[in-house]
Each structure stands twice: as structure tokens, then as C-alpha cells.
Amino acid sequence: MSDGAKTDLRKPHPLDPLSAEEVVATANILRSAKPEMDIIFNTITLKEPPKKLMLKYLGYDHLEEGTSKSNVTVPREAFVVIIEKEVGMVYEAIVSLDDNSLASWIHIPGVQPIITAEEVLTVEALILQDEAVQAECRELGIDMNNVYADPWAIGHIEKYKGADRRLLTALMYYRNFEDDNQYAHPLDFVPVVDVTLMKVIEVERIPPKSSKFTRPVIPMENHNFLPEFLDPKTMRTDIKPIQVLQPEGVSFTVDGNQIAWQKYKFQISFNYREGLVIHNVTYQDGDKLRPLFFRMSMSEMVVPYADPESPHYRKHAFDVGEYGLGLCTNSLALGCDCLGTIHYFDAVMNDHEGRPFIVPQAICLHEEDRGLLFKHTDYRSGRAHVVRGRRLVVSQIVTVANYDYALYWYFNQDGTIEYEVKATGELNTTVLAEDEDPGDFGTIVAPQINAPHHQHFFVMRLDPMIDGVNNSVLQVDTMPVEAPVGSPENRWGNGFVAKQKLLEDTDAAQADANTATSRFWKIINPSSINPYTRKPVGYKISCMHTPPLFAKPGSIVERRAGFARKNLWVTQYDDEQMFAAGFYCNQNEGGDGLPEWTKTKKNVNNEDIVIWLTFGVTHLPRVEDFPVMPVETCGFSLKPCNFFNANPGLDVPSQSKHTNGSMLAFDPAVKYGKKGGLNPVDPLKMHHPSNEQGGSCCGSNPAPVASQASA
Amino acid sequence: MSDGAKTDLRKPHPLDPLSAEEVVATANILRSAKPEMDIIFNTITLKEPPKKLMLKYLGYDHLEEGTSKSNVTVPREAFVVIIEKEVGMVYEAIVSLDDNSLASWIHIPGVQPIITAEEVLTVEALILQDEAVQAECRELGIDMNNVYADPWAIGHIEKYKGADRRLLTALMYYRNFEDDNQYAHPLDFVPVVDVTLMKVIEVERIPPKSSKFTRPVIPMENHNFLPEFLDPKTMRTDIKPIQVLQPEGVSFTVDGNQIAWQKYKFQISFNYREGLVIHNVTYQDGDKLRPLFFRMSMSEMVVPYADPESPHYRKHAFDVGEYGLGLCTNSLALGCDCLGTIHYFDAVMNDHEGRPFIVPQAICLHEEDRGLLFKHTDYRSGRAHVVRGRRLVVSQIVTVANYDYALYWYFNQDGTIEYEVKATGELNTTVLAEDEDPGDFGTIVAPQINAPHHQHFFVMRLDPMIDGVNNSVLQVDTMPVEAPVGSPENRWGNGFVAKQKLLEDTDAAQADANTATSRFWKIINPSSINPYTRKPVGYKISCMHTPPLFAKPGSIVERRAGFARKNLWVTQYDDEQMFAAGFYCNQNEGGDGLPEWTKTKKNVNNEDIVIWLTFGVTHLPRVEDFPVMPVETCGFSLKPCNFFNANPGLDVPSQSKHTNGSMLAFDPAVKYGKKGGLNPVDPLKMHHPSNEQGGSCCGSNPAPVASQASA
Secondary structure, three states: OOOEEEEEEOOOOOOOOHHHHHHHHHHHHHHHHHOOOOOEEEEEOOOOHHHHHHHHHHHHOOOOOOOOOOOOOOOOEEEEEEEEEOOOOEEEEEEEEOOOOOEEEEEEEOOOOOOOOOHHHHHHHHHHHHHHHHHHHHOOOHHHHEEEEEEEEOOOOOHOOOOOOEEEEEEEEOOOOOOOOOOOOEOEEEEEEEEEOOOEEEEEEEEOOOOOOOOOOOOOOOOOOOHHOOOHHOOOOOOOOOOOOOOOOOEEEEOOOEEEOOOOOEEEEEEEEOOOEEEEEEEEEEEEEEEEEEEEEEEEEEEEOOOOOOOHHHHHEEEHHHHHOOOOOOOOEEEEOOOEEEEEEEEEEEEOOOEEEEEEEEEEEEEEEEEEEEEEEEEOOOOOEEEEEEEEEEEEEEEEEEEEEEEEEEEEEEEEEEEEEEEEEEEEEEEOOOOOOOOOHHEEEEEEEEEEEEEEEEEOOOOOOOOOOOOEEEEEEEOOOOOOOOOOOHHOOEEEEEEEEEEEEEOOOOEEHHHHHEEEEEEEEEEEEEEOOOOOEEEEEOOOOOOOOOOOOOOOOHHOEEEEEEEEEEEOOOOOOOOOOOOOOOOOOOOOHHHOOOOOOOEEEOOOEEEEEEEEEEOOOOOHHHEEEEEEEEEEEEEEOOOOOOOOOOOOOOOOOHHHHOOOOOHHHOHHHHHHEEEEEEOOOOOHHHOOOOHHHHHHHHHHHHHOOOO | OOOOEEOOOOOOOOOOOOOOOHHHHHHHHHHHHOOOOOOEEEEEEEEOOOOHHHHHHHHOOOOOOOOOOOOOOOHHHHHEEEEEEOOOOOOEEEEEEEOOEEEEEEEEEOOOOOHHHHHHHHHHHHHHHHHHHHHHHHHHHHHHEEEEEEEEEEOOOHHHHHOOOOEEEEEEEEEEOOOOOOHHEOOOOOEEEEEEOOOEEEEOOOOOOOOOOOOOOOOOOOOOOOOOHHOHHHHOOOOOEEEEEEEEEEEEEOOOOOOEOOOOEEEEEEEEEOOEEEEEEEEOOOOOEEEEEEEEEEEEEEEEEEEOOOHHOOOEEEEHHOOOOOOOOOOOOOOOOOOOOEEEEEEEEEEEOEEEEEEEEEEEEEEEEEEEEEEEEOOOEEEEEEEEEEEEEEEEEEEOOEEEEEEEEEOOOOOOEEEEEEEEOOOOOOOOOOOOOHHHEEEEEEEOEEEEEEEEEEEEEEEEOOOOOEEEEEEEEEOOOOOOOOHHHHHOOOOOEEEEEOOEEEEOOOOOHHHHHHHEEEEEEEEOOOOOOOOOOEEEOOOOOOOOOOOOOOOOHHHHHHHOOOEEEEOOOOOOOOOOOOOOOOOOOOOHHHHOOOOOOOOOOEEEEEEEEHHHHOOOHHHHOOOOOEEEEEEEEEEEEEEOOOOOOOOOOOHHHHOOEEEEOOOOHHHOOOEEEOOOOOOOOOOHHHHHHHOOOHHHHHHHHHHHHHH
């Protein structure tokens, strides 16, 4: 194992998350500053430096090469959200870690910060103690000791409107034994909890769809996926191992949180809310280090459900703003979550006492073979040139109650950056009376178990820096030539054109996807011109997963998840504009975030801009998604579009079976002749262009292969 | 290496392609039957048995288990298309290989069969000899010895309307040396050749877009991608090898052309036209072997170009019907085209003399790790269960002049079957005068080199057998509940419904994609009911790549590629209906295939049906696509949709780093503490649910892992 992870003894990089020591220090500073206060440390996180300062620090203020740091000093600050115990007042504090002092302290009225794991666990215990809850269970005739509560954000209830009281609701389940799959035994009532008073204030019964049904008997049939509950005789035993090995080590290097791979350099960070964040992506193009993106992360997401009845209308989880992709992140396991040669990064967050907690192996970094990068065969000579691609993968996996999301950034050798969401885990389920049907709102995945229809929307915050800070966005629509078939301009009728529209301002820059015109968006730098096209260089946003939000205009979901009204928004950069549904998303009545920021028209042409891309899936559950869901994927890609002067992967050498260990599955001696194959008898091989030099790729470039092997 | 490829000494399976010996026998039978005739053997291929007979043979006539063969005998026949040399008459012959006799012989007037590699090579030579062509080159001042012609199908020219004369056109290029990339030096004239007379009958000059430009000087700057022409100093040397190894061998078995892997059984075949064909896909569901698809292949494709001027309107290659995915298939190279442990199948076709020619290693079969199959973590205990997925890949790669297409079938452990096209190779290019601009019709990828905009459409012929021969297709559209926000039916406005529409007949079953309703189609078996949903079992067609055909109604392209008017057609099964643009696609004036077959309305509900799915991409070339194009992908998936009674991958065991060889990239001793990681200092690890048992997947099921290791 090489020691590619360099020592990092200097003070942390300005973008490094707070260390465990810094979390401790921050909490201590606050406690001594507010000795009288009984503090709940909701979140303690790095206050990211202002972009202007970071651009200076990174040397982008006059667009020098991205790495040459000027001697700018960047203050090291912690941003803390505090809830006063029992009182429930919310405060924001900024702590200076340079001079260990409280730099600012404000009370924020009428907001509710993010929900923490500790709250979720305490509230579950509270619910199970509650008399009204126990009464419901008695009536259902189920053993209280096996009842479980998944606390959820309240979303919105008219009678508890607003965010003055800190509320949680919960979905209730039963387990036949400790690790039983509770989503096979959903209960039919929903408690509401005042978290400040630590009190169940209401228990709502979910009635059957029609009055002709009585209260259901909870289904007790088990539907498990944990191996110890499956019949070992039914498990597949015919899966031979696949080993992905890197005998010469990995091709990337890690210096603290800075990663270099192939032509890419970038930095990662991690926070309680967005989880993994990608910073300052650059690409080495010849002797030019070209900036691509200043910052990229998932800013928010929402999962609205289809059923218009209560409590389903309240189920529209904002898994970033209400629960936190950081707070919900998994500790990843080598050889299971991650295959191959892996580097892990840990994550540091805080608990209510202001103590650090660590999620070991929260971020996975590794390389993957990507299949063909490009190939061409000259049909005359049969001379083929094949180059296999490689990608660098940076990923995390989060668990938000029933659902699990695996989140992947991919960096490819052709300059393409991709993002993929794999949704898996457990469907949210509700109980049905026998013979009750969820109609058009859900799928019966097992007797009496309804998996309600829903949508998943993910909104990415993409802060581009395509060859520099000032960028614009073009909308490209392809359409037939207007002139009719037979006319001089379109005589044979095949004509079509690609029209580009500049999204000038924040009004114009609220766009829907449109497959009818093969629409895509292009981030360009008006002051960086491609020598061949003579037009600005750009990066193209391709996204195939753009369902509309089915919640109606004026609906609660549409108000709270305003970002999902459009697939793409462009805003002027603002340090304060990070979260598409507002910073205080939990119990937010709506209107915050993108709708608020775009109320007054602002120029986004040749500006420091931020792009907000919403993508997702409409999920009509299948029986096959139960009792655990095979991954459902969606995502988008960022492709260089006339940014380079040629295919940037041209310099990737071919591979050889001698270095990648490829071999034949079966004895070649028996392959021709009597056995197998599409030609069961041994043929007279005839001359033909297509097989004269078939697959000459390996032999075609010994030099690069050799240098690769000896690297 | 195990010997998983079983001996196959019995007579060929009825679906086995003709062997080399059978090709020879067929040609000899025809020669002796027509001693007077000077025969060009255009194509010699297996005449696939009628479906009714195959269903009997496979035991599906009364839906027994798919494998139990009754003692049906299936005739072994060759289907031959012949062109009479110099005369140009076209004949179809059927040869019985059971009694070595000519079973049928018909003259087919007014058609032109597929173009062969031999024609392409002969016509190029002919063109280079032609006086008019040489005159053009003299005027361009280029050396005739370095001129190359890529013959293309004629498409359509009014004055040579119809298919009575066998015609080819060609796009002309220059090379500075033998393996120079000719697409960097396109010429500005287009010969037309009468292939029967072996005569250039016209040379068309391509004028600059505007009269203000004179005839261009051909750009001589080189743009190469072959490694020997790249500066070795510029090649990447920092890509460490990735080895994909299967120390215990592969998990699939091969018996002739029958493949078994995990729960799947299917058979492959190969022909000159469709290339790879997938037959009789079944899935072992408990003790039931359930049929899924009877036959799947790419039936046709078309690549129309955007520029309405001549000759671009003629450029709409039908790479299946005009050139053949079989005839154009590559011989694949181990370790380059294919990584890992590979089984190859050869392909047998014929030359003009009726001799067999073999493409060795035409089809690649191998397994791949597929990343997460599913995962769920119980946030209370941190207990995670992670199962990695595996897929079986069957693929081929074709080269059609400048373009290369890699075509992949993927079989997944969750019952999902996917198909992916990777388009790569060389952009079609045209020459520009200096300062000439292609406007909205193309991209300048290098000085004076225009890469014209175009689209790629692929139409799949999917013959389903979901739990049996008679199937139907539902169209599923999701939309908001109609009732307004605040009304009793949609009080909070979140309501949405999934509406299913049965495509009853061939009129209704001509459908467009619609992202506005998250539309998808579902193949169902009305007589096989899922016990939970109480509705028919089905397979869902998901396709994200559905651009519209931009060629106008009534245009030549739209007439010839009628299939591309719609994304989905459903027809009644008919042995004769194989090719979506007609069997004699070359020089076809249009109307054949799907438009013809659907003229009279036929029932497709609970019938033996065939589904025609068209997908593709609108390709506006990027500078990055030159001089060789990074793969551009598109495809579709077939997902079980309430077909099974649970996640069919439940029985897939977890993996362990001990069997898959996963390891850490860097010395763990330096990972915590002073170096790297998101926590630069060694933290006090606090209790937290999310890291208590993080990644317990490996330990959670020793049994299956062990049995896997010892398998």
C-alpha cells in the first residue's frame, strides 16, 4: 500500500470541516459565554468563509492558476444553532476559533432548526410511554413492547400552523421481534408531539378509505430481508466472487481533504446538512489549470406523497433541511458498500451536549473501470483502437427513517462529471383493511400493506466557475426548420435547427425541461472563446429525470418546495443563499429559498451565478420494491461542450490483458471445434476486413501500456 | 478455468445460426440448382422456424416448463438472398438442409438487398479510378493516391427514384498517410455509383453555404487519435491498473448458444442483419420457470442529419437494414473491448462467393459487479444490510463507416433487463470554406471541419412472453387529482393519481413518450394475476431517451423511417414482420414496415403481440467529440412490475472483503491521527446510532458468504 495520503500538520484548510477538538472548543466557548443557559447544541458546523475571500485565498481574484495561494488569511469560525432547553428559544451563534471568542449571538424567533438523531430517539421513547398511544395499541390488541415510532417532521398542520412550537409527528409500526421488518406491520394512528414540552399533544386515527371497512387487524405476517430470517436453503450459492484489485495501488492522491486524480483537482467537505460537498473543481488542460466548479452539493430534497387524505398530505420529507444528509449518513463497510481499493474519510458532527461524534468511513473514494471511453475501427484494415475509461467515485449513503439514498459523484476522463442517486431501503407503508384497495394512490405490496405512490425531488446547488467566476446559462432547443417540406429552405423536409436562448435574468432563468425539443442547458463563459467554434466555452447540463411536481400550485407541498416548480433556476451568487427551501426548512410554511430570492429580477448574464437543478423520479411502488427496494437510480451529468479543443481523453492509453488480468472463462482449446460458440464446427477462416486485425488495440500502443505497467 | 462450456455434438439447436459447413452446403446446393446463373450471394442465413413450431419445440404450446422439449422436429432451412451478377435481378431462395434441396426460389422485382462489405470495398476502388472523380481531386490539388471513399446507401435521389437500379453514393476524404484520420480532411464532392453496371454515373459538388465563399482548400492539418501519432510525452502515465478477477471462475454456464446465469436462462443467435439476438428468456421463480421474452433484437435504426441541403438530406443511414449489425460487427479483443473473465462467441456469415467467413469473438459474455443491489440501515441500531448486485452482460460492437456502436444487454439479479447503446467512433464531417459557418446545422470541431447535427434512433423488436404467449400493453400516466386545492377530494393539493390505459388495438397502440405524466408502458399478462395487487403481472418499459423525430411529416426520412414517428408501437405477432422499416430497406421509398403493418386495425389485447420501442439521442456534436467521440449512451430497461411476489434479489447474499479482495488505499495507521481524513485530529469516539454497528453487512451473514467461498 502506497502512502498517497500526505501529512497535513499545518492549520486546517479554510474549507476543512470542524475537527472534534474544534467542536469541543466551540461548545466550551458558548457555555462559558452563556453560563446561565441550559443549551441544546442543535448543530455546530464550520462557517464557510465568504466566497470573495476564498477566491482570493485560492488565487482566483485575478484568475491566476487555481492553486497559487496568495497570503490571504481566512478567519476560522464555527456556526452554531442552539435551542434553549424547555424554553425552546432558538439562537444563532458565531464562534471565532482564531481568538476563541463568541463573535455573534442572535435570537431567531418563529423558526425551528433541523431535527437531530437524539430528538428522534427521545421522542420515540416518549411516544411509547404515552397513555393515548397505549390505548390505541390496546384497542389494536398488540403488545406495547413491540411497538415502534418513526418520528417525522410535522410538515404542516393547520391547527399548529407556523414554527413557534417545535413539533414532531411519527409513523407507528409493530415488530414481532427485535430486528423484524416493522414496515410489514404498519399501525393506523399518528401521534403529534410537542418536543419542547416533551408531550404527546394529539393522536390521529387514520380511517380506512371507505366507511364500509372497519378498523383493520394489523397484519402480523413477517416480510424480512435480513439474512438470518431467510431460509439459508433459498439463498443463491452460485455467485462466484468478483475481485477488483489494484496491484500497483490507486491512481489518486489525497492531501487532507484535497483530492487529485488524473487531470482533476478538487476538495471535499462534509457538514451535518448537505453531507458531502465538492469544492473548487479544476481540470489540468495542457499547461492551463482551468476552474470548473466552485462548489457543488445537494441543497434540498422533498418526497411528496400522492394520497390527498390526512396524514399523507403531511408526508413530504425534506431530507436535507429537516433531517440532514450529514446527520443521517452511514458508516460505510469495506467490501460491501464499497468494492475495490478504497480511501475513506470520517465525518465529525456534534451531539446535544456539544460533544463531537464521529461517523467513521462516512465518505468513500475509489476508482472504477468505466467501460469503453472511445473506440473506432477502420473497416478497411480492421485496425481497431479501443480505450477503456476510468472514473473516480466519491460517495456517501444516508438513511432517513425507512429510505436509504446512496449518493455518487463521478469524475470521468473525458471531462464529464456525473451525479447519481440510488434510492433504496424501505418503502413507506400504511395498513389496509382486508379487501381495502388503495386505488390510484398506492400499490398493495403484501396482504393489507399499501405502499403509497410518491415522488422524489433532489435539487442541486451548482456554483459554476467555467474558466472563471462570471458565467451565463444558455437554453438550447432543437426543432424542425419552420419552412414546409418542398420549400426551398426545407425541400426534403429533414431540416432541423438548434436554437440557443440566453437566460438573461432571474425571471427568464426559471426553466422547465422539454424533451419535445431535446432541451438542455449550457453554462458558458462569455469571455472565454473556443478557437474553433468561435463561441464561448461551456459545460452542458444533461438530465433525463425531470418529472413535474404533481402537487398543485398553491398546495402545501408546492409552497414549501417552491424549488420543485421548475427544473432549473439561475440566481446571482449570494453567500446567504445555500438552501433551496430556506435555511429553517423544518416547519417552514413555504415561500423561503428560491421563490423568495427571485422575487426581484436580477441579472444572471455574465455574473457570478448559482444554478439550481431539480431532478427526480415519480415512484409508483412495485411489489418487487418490498420488503426492501432494489436501487432506483436518477441523476444528471455535466459535460464539457466546446470547452476543450478536442476529446480530452485522447491521452488515455489503451489497456492490455497483461496488466488488467482479463482472461477467457473456459478452456480456449474447447472453444473452437466441437464445442459451444456460434459456429459449432471448425470453419475455414476466410479473409475478411472485419477480422483481419480484430482487436489490435492491445498491440497497437505498447509504449503507453508499458509505461503504465512500470508506473 | 472450469469447463462450463458443455459439449454440443447433437444436431444444432433450431435457433443456432448456420455453421460454416451449412453455409458451404447451402451455396453448393444453389449453384447446382442454378448452374447457368452467375450468382452473387448477398446473404445466407438461418431461416428461423415459425414461432408456432418453436413454441411447440420449447414446450410452450400448453405452457409446460420452458425447457421440457416435446419431440417436435423443426426443419433446418437456410434463407438466401441472391443478386444475379451484371443483370442485377434479385432472388430469394430457401434451401432445406435436412434433405439438401432447393425448397423455394422467387424473383423479387424492384428491390435492393442489403449492402455488403465486398460491395463497399469494390465500389471504393471503382470510384478512385473514375475520371470525373480524379478531375475533382486535380482541381482540389490533392494527390489521388491518398483519396478515400466511404460508400453510403443512396438514401433517396429523385432522379434515380425507386430500387430498380442498385446504387451507392460515397463521402470522400483525404489521408496524409495510411492510418491518418480521414475525417479531418473531408472533400466537397459526392459520386453516385451504379453498382450493377459498376460505373460512376454522377459526381455532385457540395457548394459552400453562401455564394460569398469560393471552393474551399481542403484542410490538411492532422487530427489523429491512434497512439502512434500522439506525442508519447503527452500520454497519461498515472493510471494504475484495475484488475477484475474471478478466482473461482464465472457464475454462468454455456451450452452451445444457451446461457444460464443465476435465475435466467436464455439463448443467443447472430445474423448478418440484427447481429446479436436474444431468444427465449426465462426466469426461475421458486419452482416455476417463468417465460419473459420470446425474442429481442434491434430491428432497425436511422441516423437523419439536420442540414436541409443536398447531399445531407440523403444522409439518414439505416445501419440495420442497409448495412447490417452482423456484417459490420467487430472482432472483440480480450482486455480492451472486454474486461474481466470473458466467454466469446464467433459469428459465421458469407461472402459473395457463398464461402463462410468468420468473425472470431463477435459476442462478449461476462459478469460485472453492479454496485448496490439494495441496502437498508436501521437507524436505531445502526444495523446495516448491504447486498451488492451483479449483472450478466452480452454485447457486440459494430462499425458502420465512421460511427461505432457498442450494444449491451444487461441481465440483473432483481429481474431487470437493460439495453444500452454506446455511440462512439468518428463524427461524420464536411468541409467548410475558411470563415464559413454551419449556422444552426452543425458544429465547427476544428478549422474548416463541420460536424453536422443529427439524431440517432434505434427501434427494438421486443416479442414478449410475460408468463405466457398472450400479453397486453398498458400505458400508465400520472397526473394531479383534478379537484382544486381546498376541495374535499384534494384539500391540501398534493393529490395525484396513476391512470392506466389499455392499448386495445394497433391504432391505440401507437404512442409517444410523455415526461409531463411520467408516462411508461407495462407489458401485462391478463390471465396471470399477482396475488397481492390482484391485478395482472407485468414488466415495465422505462426509457428516458425519447427525442422526437425532427424530420417533418411527409419528409423523405419520415416516410422511410416511419417507425420513428412514435416511441412505441404494438402489433399482432406475424412471422413475416421482423424489420420496422421493411425487409428491403435499402433504397426503399418508404411506407414499408410498421406503417404498412398497422394500416388495418388489429386487436393487440391479450394477443401474441410484438412491441416496437424507439429510443435515441439528438446529437449536436461537441468539439470534444473530435477526432474520436467519447461514448454517448442511451437505452431502456425492462423491470418486473408486480410480476414477482417480492424483491427477487432477496436471496442474493452479502459480500465480504475476504472474498472480493477489497482493501484500503492507504496505510490505515496513518489514516486517523495526524493525516488526511475529514477529522485531522484523533477524536474521542462518541456513542452514536449511526456508527455503533456501521457496515455490519459483512458479518451479518457468514453462512451465505462461506457457501459462496466454497462454491
